[in-house]
Amino acid sequence: MTTTPDEPGELHRIAVLGGVYSNAHALAATLDDARARGAEAVFCLGDLGGFGPHPDRVFPLLHAHGVRVIQGNYDLALAQGHDDCGCGYTDPRDNHFARLSYRYTFDRTSRDHRRWLATLPAHRRVRLGDRRLLLCHGSPRQVNEFLWESTTPDGLLGRLLDEARADAILCTHSGLKWHRALPDDRRLVNVGVIGRPENDGTPRVWYALLTAEPRGGLDVELLPVDYDHEAQARDMEAEGLPPEFVETIRTGWWTTCLEVLPARERARGRF
Numbered sequence: 001m002t003t004t005p006d007e008p009g010e011l012h013r014i015a016v017l018g019g020v021y022s023n024a025h026a027l028a029a030t031l032d033d034a035r036a037r038g039a040e041a042v043f044c045l046g047d048l049g050g051f052g053p054h055p056d057r058v059f060p061l062l063h064a065h066g067v068r069v070i071q072g073n074y075d076l077a078l079a080q081g082h083d084d085c086g087c088g089y090t091d092p093r094d095n096h097f098a099r100l101s102y103r104y105t106f107d108r109t110s111r112d113h114r115r116w117l118a119t120l121p122a123h124r125r126v127r128l129g130d131r132r133l134l135l136c137h138g139s140p141r142q143v144n145e146f147l148w149e150s151t152t153p154d155g156l157l158g159r160l161l162d163e164a165r166a167d168a169i170l171c172t173h174s175g176l177k178w179h180r181a182l183p184d185d186r187r188l189v190n191v192g193v194i195g196r197p198e199n200d201g202t203p204r205v206w207y208a209l210l211t212a213e214p215r216g217g218l219d220v221e222l223l224p225v226d227y228d229h230e231a232q233a234r235d236m237e238a239e240g241l242p243p244e245f246v247e248t249i250r251t252g253w254w255t256t257c258l259e260v261l262p263a264r265e266r267a268r269g270r271f
């Protein structure tokens with residue numbers, strides 16, 4: 001596993017976000033929220049582009065706020081000039097929309113930004129109080145593995161934590177947040193995504209705030225962010241992006257990429 005060395009300095013509270021999907025409006029609101037809540041550092045688990053408009057707009061925000069970014073499957077595909085995003089869809093309709101979105105994003109991501117994406121690490125190790133965190137995109141073993149709450153038994157979670165030599169794994173990619181602690185207090189936190197809502201009928205998006213507890217251990221909060229989703233929807237319409245994507249931003253219901261959802265997660269949505 002290629003990782004960066006442990007983050008230097010002592011950290012007590014961090015924000016972790018994923019799946020920006022070219023949503024600069026949501027990114028700005030999330031960074032403001034994290035700062036207001038006292039986050040000492042902000043980490044992004046990748047997938048900066050896709051789905052939304054004007055992909056180049058998120059990079060200056062990330063740089064201005066010193067966000068430490070790891071590489072998602074979308075970032076890897078853009079950096080290497082792949083033909084598709086490597087999102088792992090099997091349904092033809094999902095692949096149709098994924099291709100449209102990828103082609104739009106590739107054509108509008110500057111060469112300099114694509115070069116920067118190529119430099120990002122696949123993992124990061126962070127020490128938070130006495131806890132060792134492993135930050136990744138899909139899972140520690142595969143950039144585009146979906147870790148769903150309903151299909152990740154405790155046994156698998158324990159093995160992933162053993163292999164990662166970590167007290168907590170933080171991931172994104174699936175688009176749905178969840179958090180589980182094993183009896184020994186080791187954890188998995190899927191931080192959700194900030195680029196699109198999470199199929200719950202509201203336009204808000206989610207990220208994670210992690211705080212080292214004074215006597216050891218970890219406090220994990222999954223936090224909603226309200227942002228100017230109407231501005232995002234209008235920007236998407238002006239760019240001619242698929243109406244199905246715009247509807248999701250406005251309504252909070254997923255209209256595409258549903259085939260990958262396990263039955264329990266899909267039953268919570270409208271479609």
Ligand SMILES: [Fe+2]
Nearest residue numbers: 047072073173
């Ligand atoms: Fe992803």
